[in-house]
Amino acid sequence: MYFVNIIFCGIIFFVIFFLDFFLISYLSIYHNYFIYIKNMYINKSNMLRFLFISTLFYNTYSFTHSNTLPIYNKIKKNSVCQLNMQDKINSKDFNKIDIDKSGYLDVNELKNYYGKNEILKNGDLNKDNEIDYAEFERLSNIDKFGEENGGNLYVRNAINFGLLNKDSILSDGKASILVGNKGFDPLNCASDIKTLKKYREAEIKHGRLAMLASVGWPLSELFHSNLSKLTQSTNLLSNNNKVPSILNGGLEKINPVFFMSIIVFTATVESISINNKFNNYFEDKIPGDLGFDPLKLYVNKDPITKRNLELKELNNGRLAMLAITYYALSEFINNNAIINKTPYLFKSFL
Helix, strand or coil: CHHHHHHHHHHHHHHHHHHHHHHHHHHHHCHHHHHHHHHHHHHHHHHHHHHHHHHHHHCCHHHCCHHHCCCHHHHHHHCHHHHHCCCCCCHHHHHHHCCCCCCCECHHHHHHHHCCCHHHHHHCCCCCCCECHHHHHHHHHHHHHCCHHHHCHHHHHHHHCCCCCCCCCCCCCCHHHCCCCCCCCCCCCCCCHHHHHHHHHHHHHHHHHHHHHHHHHHHHHHHHHHHHHHHCCCCCCCHHHCCCECCCECHHHCCHHHHHHHHHHHHHHHHHHHCCCCCCCCCCCCCCCCCCCCCCCCCCCCHHHHHHHHHHHHHHHHHHHHHHHHHHHHHHHHCCCHHHHCHHHHCCCC
């Protein structure tokens, strides 16, 4: 798999090299006819360079399988799982082992598949005599990367870079298997598991709002002016067709009833989710789970699919929070709409 990634990096490098030194030179001969195409390519070439550098970063040792490196043999000897089991642990085998489809692996299912009883002892972090998918994935990582920090390379490197206290609950244990744990907690906010889940609840909700905002922000700058003319209503965009915000201004154009309705709606949703059992709310519920899934994208799915969906939502939410922050700061600093700042992202296909 990683050999394929290296080949892919080489192909990208060759394409960028060819386009930079040959295509641009060729187009420059026909300068009067291709100047627009050339300028458009230069912008996209910068994007290709960024993608190439990101791909190289992805393939560094810190974030790849260590079984491709000579150090793997040393790590393998220190692995608890390798000492106790003959077969390798692969997280993809979870559904195959889970015969009764309960979402948990008991001692009989593990013994039938591996022929050993040590897996339950090594992987049962919450001492319920069962292993869920998160615990099983941790065992798989230990089998690949060694016992340190539960085999989580993100956590291991975060500790090395000073972004996580080595004694943090995120370093290993029950809290460390929470989905999306990248080991980033320089302020040591995760003091205990209950506090961690409260922060995760807030993170997911902010991420969901940011995903909606990161889509609505450029769409409003692209289409609101035309829609306001079509409906003969007031254009709510601020100067230079920027989205109204605290930094951009223009919030005075929006009807206060809109803000009041948003406050009432969010307060209602929060009161229903928290109700009178806030202290016990996170004991048996997944942070961010409001029971809203009309399309059945999550319910009745196997544990692997659920875990992947949770991780995708979390990662996309984190990315959206960064994106919406960039939108606001960029428009405030440059006094220009984000769609004009990066037209190759928004105006090329919309």
